[in-house]
Amino acid sequence: MYKIELSSDDVPKKWYNINPDLPSELPMPQNSEGKEQIENLSKIFSKGVLEQEFSQDRYITIPKAVREIYQQMGRPSPLFRAKGLEEKLNTPAKIFYKREDMSPTGSHKLNSAIAQAYYAKKDGIERLTTETGAGQWGTALSLACSLMDLDCTVYMVKVSYEQKPFRKAIMEVYDGEVYSSPSENTAYGKQVIKESPNHPGSLGIAISEAIEEAMDLDNVYYSLGSVLNHVMTHQTVIGLELEKQFEMIETQPDVMIACVGGGSNFSGSMFPFLKDKLQGNSDCEFIAVEPRSCPTLTKGNYEYDFGDTKGFTPMLKMFTLGHDFIAPSVHAGGLRYHGMSPLVSLLAKEGYIEPRSASQEEVFKCGVLFAKSEGVLPAPETTHAIKVAIDEALKCKETGEEKTIMINFSGHGLLDLKGYENFISGDLAPDID
Amino acid sequence: MYKIELSSDDVPKKWYNINPDLPSELPMPQNSEGKEQIENLSKIFSKGVLEQEFSQDRYITIPKAVREIYQQMGRPSPLFRAKGLEEKLNTPAKIFYKREDMSPTGSHKLNSAIAQAYYAKKDGIERLTTETGAGQWGTALSLACSLMDLDCTVYMVKVSYEQKPFRKAIMEVYDGEVYSSPSENTAYGKQVIKESPNHPGSLGIAISEAIEEAMDLDNVYYSLGSVLNHVMTHQTVIGLELEKQFEMIETQPDVMIACVGGGSNFSGSMFPFLKDKLQGNSDCEFIAVEPRSCPTLTKGNYEYDFGDTKGFTPMLKMFTLGHDFIAPSVHAGGLRYHGMSPLVSLLAKEGYIEPRSASQEEVFKCGVLFAKSEGVLPAPETTHAIKVAIDEALKCKETGEEKTIMINFSGHGLLDLKGYENFISGDLAPDID
Numbered sequence: 001m002y003k004i005e006l007s008s009d010d011v012p013k014k015w016y017n018i019n020p021d022l023p024s025e026l027p028m029p030q031n032s033e034g035k036e037q038i039e040n041l042s043k044i045f046s047k048g049v050l051e052q053e054f055s056q057d058r059y060i061t062i063p064k065a066v067r068e069i070y071q072q073m074g075r076p077s078p079l080f081r082a083k084g085l086e087e088k089l090n091t092p093a094k095i096f097y098k099r100e101d102m103s104p105t106g107s108h109k110l111n112s113a114i115a116q117a118y119y120a121k122k123d124g125i126e127r128l129t130t131e132t133g134a135g136q137w138g139t140a141l142s143l144a145c146s147l148m149d150l151d152c153t154v155y156m157v158k159v160s161y162e163q164k165p166f167r168k169a170i171m172e173v174y175d176g177e178v179y180s181s182p183s184e185n186t187a188y189g190k191q192v193i194k195e196s197p198n199h200p201g202s203l204g205i206a207i208s209e210a211i212e213e214a215m216d217l218d219n220v221y222y223s224l225g226s227v228l229n230h231v232m233t234h235q236t237v238i239g240l241e242l243e244k245q246f247e248m249i250e251t252q253p254d255v256m257i258a259c260v261g262g263g264s265n266f267s268g269s270m271f272p273f274l275k276d277k278l279q280g281n282s283d284c285e286f287i288a289v290e291p292r293s294c295p296t297l298t299k300g301n302y303e304y305d306f307g308d309t310k311g312f313t314p315m316l317k318m319f320t321l322g323h324d325f326i327a328p329s330v331h332a333g334g335l336r337y338h339g340m341s342p343l344v345s346l347l348a349k350e351g352y353i354e355p356r357s358a359s360q361e362e363v364f365k366c367g368v369l370f371a372k373s374e375g376v377l378p379a380p381e382t383t384h385a386i387k388v389a390i391d392e393a394l395k396c397k398e399t400g401e402e403k404t405i406m407i408n409f410s411g412h413g414l415l416d417l418k419g420y421e422n423f424i425s426g427d428l429a430p431d432i433d
Numbered sequence: 434m435y436k437i438e439l440s441s442d443d444v445p446k447k448w449y450n451i452n453p454d455l456p457s458e459l460p461m462p463q464n465s466e467g468k469e470q471i472e473n474l475s476k477i478f479s480k481g482v483l484e485q486e487f488s489q490d491r492y493i494t495i496p497k498a499v500r501e502i503y504q505q506m507g508r509p510s511p512l513f514r515a516k517g518l519e520e521k522l523n524t525p526a527k528i529f530y531k532r533e534d535m536s537p538t539g540s541h542k543l544n545s546a547i548a549q550a551y552y553a554k555k556d557g558i559e560r561l562t563t564e565t566g567a568g569q570w571g572t573a574l575s576l577a578c579s580l581m582d583l584d585c586t587v588y589m590v591k592v593s594y595e596q597k598p599f600r601k602a603i604m605e606v607y608d609g610e611v612y613s614s615p616s617e618n619t620a621y622g623k624q625v626i627k628e629s630p631n632h633p634g635s636l637g638i639a640i641s642e643a644i645e646e647a648m649d650l651d652n653v654y655y656s657l658g659s660v661l662n663h664v665m666t667h668q669t670v671i672g673l674e675l676e677k678q679f680e681m682i683e684t685q686p687d688v689m690i691a692c693v694g695g696g697s698n699f700s701g702s703m704f705p706f707l708k709d710k711l712q713g714n715s716d717c718e719f720i721a722v723e724p725r726s727c728p729t730l731t732k733g734n735y736e737y738d739f740g741d742t743k744g745f746t747p748m749l750k751m752f753t754l755g756h757d758f759i760a761p762s763v764h765a766g767g768l769r770y771h772g773m774s775p776l777v778s779l780l781a782k783e784g785y786i787e788p789r790s791a792s793q794e795e796v797f798k799c800g801v802l803f804a805k806s807e808g809v810l811p812a813p814e815t816t817h818a819i820k821v822a823i824d825e826a827l828k829c830k831e832t833g834e835e836k837t838i839m840i841n842f843s844g845h846g847l848l849d850l851k852g853y854e855n856f857i858s859g860d861l862a863p864d865i866d
Contacts, residue, residue, distance in 0.1 A: 003440075008434060072807075072808075074513070084505060102535065104807070105808065110808075143805075147805075166850035166851070169857065170847075172854075172857050173801055373580075374505075374537070415847060417603055417848075424605050424606070
């Protein structure tokens, strides 16, 4: 059996919210001195998502319209057995991968984009602003807005904007309006350009620009593709489907692996399984993999920090490299973020999640091996998870253990071929430790 | 129901060969005067595919290893209902699309690539040479060779090679060796470059180069991605799956639509349904859509012609624009071929297939509409089928007919975003009528 498939009817009816199951209380967001960032949240977020952000309900009903669009966009996504890779590694381990790349926009990001666009539309809003790094989130939100008949403005980190002209093209197909960030659209963008005309941009700066624009206008909300609790909750459709899929084949994963930037694909695939671990009913290991050049969980501090560079967001208690951290221009643009989901941060702090980091050179090598054995080309972000899955499978080869390893295959790399081209020709920039 | 899904077990066990069901005898290939192209076929093709090329068996068993790789690569492909598009068109028609884009290489091409690589390997061959236009076939054969542990050399039409650098990158990920054609590798390539140093290349020239190389070497075969009978036969996995999928929802298609270049995705999806029509058991219409700038079926002649430019292939009885025809550089590179499958040609000649043509501007417009309503971005080739499906759905809106329309969604356009970019910015080159 290569493909474990669910039917449209199996799309979950509720999202899972991990908040009530946490081992200790999640530290609340805080205002910075003399500011009112928390009070401002209601100007830029819909009632629906703000309610979810602070909800203590274990399960949250997925609105019918959202569930239908999940189905229309092809959910549930299949679970694949990576037999080709297993054979190449000659490992007794069983490797599975959840195909979030099969979404029309090529990654898991649509799961939250649809929900956020839905709640904004419900509030009578006309437009959403957002940031994007690699482009996966901007593409997903552009499509979601198109489906919900909303306008969409995307601030794309300048270095990605220039590396990936086709990301702009696909967002424009979906009617997204795309700006290179820092831009001249916002006071903060102008300030950054003035201080540093060749600034490569960062997710933190792009977030500041998108929030600034939404703050200034009544009919516009802001939308974030990761980090916040409600985004993690929306993404749990992945893990809830996975539970059914593993039940179908009467197997339970021993190790679950995903890459982490802000934490959304990691949380989405793992929180329903982490619940069992938190309740003492599971020995599964949960591994979060980040780039060596942006080591938020492995080398950052667990402290209050802003989610953006300018300081428009409340202070969040999370692992962070500092809100003014500018990550090197590695190709995994979706993982170049200074902070981390407060939920993931807490669970890592408490020892429920094991963080690891990997170098750009080694993850691309594993991405190529995966593509040659399974066919699918992984996104540079996803190759981080594959690298650690290969490490784990090779350990099993030594020990003889027949572990079941699950990779959340967060996205495909078809719009990231520049990175593969550089890898093949030996032109990848070295990591900065 | 948005997605009609089969399980891995439903991958067909036999291919369907339409040859014994044709309304009149298929004209045999011929040698040109004084040449022995037919005798040379056994130097460049495997025993397996040559046997299939001339077989009169209605069903041909799919080798177990080939069927397993079909499964590993995710077959069967799902059938989707295009409810978003139906709503946008406000049509009573039901529109379905078969998702061949969900193959890891993004198109239907892998269906024949795997089979051809398998039979070559069985003959003890070490390498395959081939041509590619848009790059879909070269990508599929590179992956198939990688899976079968064969080397692969791809001659890529120069204009595509330059328009689509990332196609080269993905073929190289799969260890394909890619040359811009005309190249300096072959005597014929050198001759073309000498006569016309800025020649944009053509599929016919690339085929000649790939055949020349295979002819000269004992351990090398040549592989063709379309036109020939055995390729059409391999592709029938699409239509055989479709039959089961329509049975599942107790529906039969009234109109089936696919684009045509050499005819492989058209034949693959339709031949099993055409069989019923040939036997008088179906009223389904079969529409083949080609670019206005390369109007093989709509304006070509039905006559003997070479499959390649140099004249290495036997003469095939087919619709052709002449083997020295150089199509304008439209973005649907996979449809820029002077000839047409002899099987498709015969069925069009006999009136079983209705050919239509469409302009580049109008197909991109329909491609964008499809992407915005269904999410998936179609390949420029596939947009031709979508254009005619929209025409048919709008006719139903006028007449009130609730027809069931099936599009073979041959591939996605994620590596063809240059064309969309040009369309959005108004820079598409005009068609040449």
